[in-house]
Amino acid sequence: MQSTANGVAPAAQQPDATDPDRVPDDLAVARKVLGLEADGLEALAQSLDGRFSQALDILADVSGRVVVTGMGKSGHIGRKIAATFASTGTPSQYVHPGEASHGDLGMITEADAVVALSNSGETSELSDLLQHCRRFSIPLIAITSRANSTLDTFATVGMILPPVPEADTMGLAPTTSTTMSLALGDALAVALLNRKGFTASDFQILHPGGKLGRQLLRIRDIMHQGEEVPLVPETATMTDVVVEMTRKRFGCVGVLDSHGALVGVVTDGDLSRHMSESVLGEPVTALMTRNPVSTRPEALAMEVLGDMNAKKIGAVFVLEELKPVGILHLHDVLRAGIV
Structure with a gap:
């Protein structure tokens, strides 16, 4: 065995991975x-x-x-x-x-x-x-x-x-x-x-963990429901909107007609753009955005995330037969590990 003066054998020479002949x-x-x-x-x-x-x-x-x-x-x-x-x-x-x-x-x-x-x-x-x-x-x-x-x-x-x-x-x-x-x-x-x-839904049931399972999550699996959903009737004033928005903390409020269908939405951005001394006395219909973006409970969360990013919105209402059954915030999707 080859050794140096101090008795320690030199390290074996490794082949050069960049050798042009090899x-x-x-x-x-x-x-x-x-x-x-x-x-x-x-x-x-x-x-x-x-x-x-x-x-x-x-x-x-x-x-x-x-x-x-x-x-x-x-x-x-x-x-x-x-x-x-x-x-x-x-x-x-x-x-x-x-x-x-x-x-x-x-x-x-x-x-x-x-x-x-x-x-x-x-x-x-x-x-x-x-x-x-x-x-x-x-x-x-x-x-x-x-x-x-x-x-x-x-x-x-x-x-x-x-x-x-x-x-x-x-x-x-x-x-x-x-x-x-x-x-x-x-x-x-x-x-x-x-x-x-x-189907993809069957696949998700058998793959609840890991990235594949997360990509196949449905909106119904992660949406907020019941009393968590911020809603006011179309007869409400902007004061009612501020109270509901502050209480639910989604940054938006859905507006319902007399049949319970979603007809509009007011966001915290709308409030900021129209803030004045008289705005709180205004009817909600004066400031709401009509025909808001919505989704279905059975939609894939991954696809809805893409829509939210494209349209630059932070939350979306979930509808069945035009009536809200839930709300999904961008943070819910991120917490679920979709991306």
Whole structure:
């Protein structure tokens, strides 16, 4: 070992990431990998046939859960596919084939369907699970690269990946095949949610946390209601408006006609622009803005935020059949973490 006079070995020299002779080779390898995997996805898309629809029929008819299984890299892909099914309205779980042989077969019932992944179709750990499906007539969808393999033979529907090379330099590591398996799982999940009429509202229910859930919040989820809403009748004076505006602290007051419909709004900006000794005695109809901006309880908070920013307003009334049922302030949207 090389050492200095004080006995401390020098730090190992790190390769220069900007070496002009090295970087092009790295990029060439990366582009080749991505190109091969892209070719694999194109081949997969072209290979889809009636078996895809048959698999979808099975998944759509499941009254229990979609159980996804696979060993090794296929297992990692299977976990993601199960998570995608679950998050798009199809109850699903991953079952490890090894654990299935030691009691977890009890998780798979006659009300379920199984999606099994194995590139070779000969994964020995799947054996007990395949026998369990056959014994109890549980529908089995296979995703494999080998037609007539054990997995394909046991399957109710066998989905065969096209014969394309793996993307590693030796052509051995699961790369293109796992990419195709993952994409095929995505295709099944998206086609299934389309069949079921799964909506953005359904998606929000299953994703209440995180940015996706916040972006799909409805106005009804965050609006102020009942006595919190600042309202006066159109027979009120500006004195009544000031009292209500001070009490509710939204910076505005809605004006109602005799039927309870919103016909106007007065903001603190209106008060500032018209402030005089006589303004408090004026009828509210003299200063209010007619046909104010409003929204619906079912509107997406994210979209309403965009409208508020574009129109430079700090609060908006929420209407049902022209009558106010709530009010939303810009700060409510920001507190909900929409942006």
